[in-house]
Amino acid sequence: MPRQTLEFAWTQGASKLDAFFSVAVPMSVRGFVGAAVLSFAHTLGEFGVVLMVGGNIPGETRVISIAIYDSVETLDYGDAHQMSLVLLGFAFVVLLGMFVVNKRWSMR
Amino acid sequence: MIVQDVSRIDAHIALKHALRRSDFELDVDVQIPATGITGLFGESGSGKTTLLRCIAGLEAGLSHDPRPVHKRGVGYVFQEPQLFPHLDVRRNIEFGLRRTSSNRIDQQQVIALLGLGDLLDRKPDGLSGGEAQRVAIASVLLRSPRLVLMDEPLASLDQRRKEELLPYLDRLHEELSVPIIYVSHSIDEVSRLCDHLLLIDNGKIVASGELHEVLSRLDLPLLSGSNAGSVIDAKAQRYDSVYDLTELGFSGGVLCVPGRYEERAKSVRLRIAAQDVSICLKRPDATTILNVLAAEIDDVQSVGPSSALVRLAVGTDYLLALITRRSVARLQLKKGDAVYAQVKSVTVKH
Numbered sequence: 447m448p449r450q451t452l453e454f455a456w457t458q459g460a461s462k463l464d465a466f467f468s469v470a471v472p473m474s475v476r477g478f479v480g481a482a483v484l485s486f487a488h489t490l491g492e493f494g495v496v497l498m499v500g501g502n503i504p505g506e507t508r509v510i511s512i513a514i515y516d517s518v519e520t521l522d523y524g525d526a527h528q529m530s531l532v533l534l535g536f537a538f539v540v541l542l543g544m545f546v547v548n549k550r551w552s553m554r
Numbered sequence: 555m556i557v558q559d560v561s562r563i564d565a566h567i568a569l570k571h572a573l574r575r576s577d578f579e580l581d582v583d584v585q586i587p588a589t590g591i592t593g594l595f596g597e598s599g600s601g602k603t604t605l606l607r608c609i610a611g612l613e614a615g616l617s618h619d620p621r622p623v624h625k626r627g628v629g630y631v632f633q634e635p636q637l638f639p640h641l642d643v644r645r646n647i648e649f650g651l652r653r654t655s656s657n658r659i660d661q662q663q664v665i666a667l668l669g670l671g672d673l674l675d676r677k678p679d680g681l682s683g684g685e686a687q688r689v690a691i692a693s694v695l696l697r698s699p700r701l702v703l704m705d706e707p708l709a710s711l712d713q714r715r716k717e718e719l720l721p722y723l724d725r726l727h728e729e730l731s732v733p734i735i736y737v738s739h740s741i742d743e744v745s746r747l748c749d750h751l752l753l754i755d756n757g758k759i760v761a762s763g764e765l766h767e768v769l770s771r772l773d774l775p776l777l778s779g780s781n782a783g784s785v786i787d788a789k790a791q792r793y794d795s796v797y798d799l800t801e802l803g804f805s806g807g808v809l810c811v812p813g814r815y816e817e818r819a820k821s822v823r824l825r826i827a828a829q830d831v832s833i834c835l836k837r838p839d840a841t842t843i844l845n846v847l848a849a850e851i852d853d854v855q856s857v858g859p860s861s862a863l864v865r866l867a868v869g870t871d872y873l874l875a876l877i878t879r880r881s882v883a884r885l886q887l888k889k890g891d892a893v894y895a896q897v898k899s900v901t902v903k904h
């Protein structure tokens with residue numbers, strides 16, 4: 447966002463904190479949403495950290511990427527394929543959704 | 555080393571600012587009237603914007619004024635209107651209002667003055683440049699600032715939008731008492747809008763005074779060449795419908811200008827550029843130029859190797875003429891001579 451917009455807010459009586467919450471944050475909402483979606487999509491494929499922090503407890507901390515790993519380990523390729531396909535489709539839908547929303551916002 | 559202060563003494567506002575940078579030094583200590591529009595005129599890089607930013611407190615960390623920007627009560631209209639894109643026009647103009655306790659200025663009056671009635675529910679990105687600038691000006695005014703700073707508010711607009719916005723600025727000037735500092739590098743804009751004029755060059759104020767008075771000085775390099783010219787306040791007297799001309803009367807006679815100007819009590823401001831004025835010793839009768847005025851030479855000053863500025867007294871007003879030094883020598887022009895001034899063109903404030 448342009449610095450001058452913040453300067454204008456200050457000259458209009460907003461303190462730095464006030465201007466941050468009433469101007470900078472609302473103007474950056476798009477950035478926040480984009481960042482949240484991207485981190486979510488990225489986390490879908492996360493493996494090592496999840497395993498390290500959360501472990502691999504079925505029904506509690508088991509995530510799809512680790513489930514796929516388990517299936518491959520036990521040579522259960524059918525399940526692995528299915529879950530991989532679900533993961534791919536889900537990631538695709540999330541990213542597609544973000545691009546569509548982004549485009550609509552920028553055309554406004 | 556920085557000293558700065560915006561304090562209001564009697565009917566004046568004192569501007570005292572100093573700022574030193576490696577490549578630029580600003581040193582200003584001047585008083586301006588606490589009413590009307592004060593023009594701040596100078597070339598680009600002369601420190602106009604820096605001075606405004608000092609007054610507003612936007613030059614970070616350089617201020618000895620203990621008050622932060624948001625407590626100074628100084629409004630700032632930027633060259634590019636800075637509206638908040640997530641708020642509609644109504645909430646944009648109320649942004650400053652909700653953050654002030656004083657409301658000397660009536661909201662409905664400002665909305666009407668700036669013609670914003672139909673725009674209130676729109677979002678800023680649907681506005682034209684001129685509309686956005688009007689919204690920005692309204693939001694600044696509604697905060698009832700002690701002083702409004704306008705940094706070339708017309709510079710980002712094309713000629714048509716400028717013409718559109720100027721009448722609104724005239725109305726503000728006539729109806730509101732808020733003092734305004736108006737920065738411009740266009741002498742036409744300054745001549746048209748301002749009452750008082752500050753000239754800035756290389757960070758220093760080189761002239762300050764009433765507009766007519768400063769414009770009629772011959773010793774200011776900033777106001778020589780194409781910037782030289784005088785301003786006359788005249789009154790419409792008669793409209794010649796056959797040739798579509800209006801006769802405007804002033805202290806030194808009558809000037810004819812194309813178009814129709816209402817015969818009203820209010821005076822019309824004319825700007826006459828020095829390069830559009832020539833001097834004759836005898837009254838020229840076979841000339842295509844309509845406006846010939848009897849004048850007396852008040853001063854002659856060389857303003858370059860080849861040109862000279864002549865100040866002519868016409869009634870109680872002044873005209874400036876930019877002529878060659880050779881003509882000055884050939885006609886032996888000197889102070890006190892009775893001459894005739896031919897005026898080729900006149901710019902009228904509509």
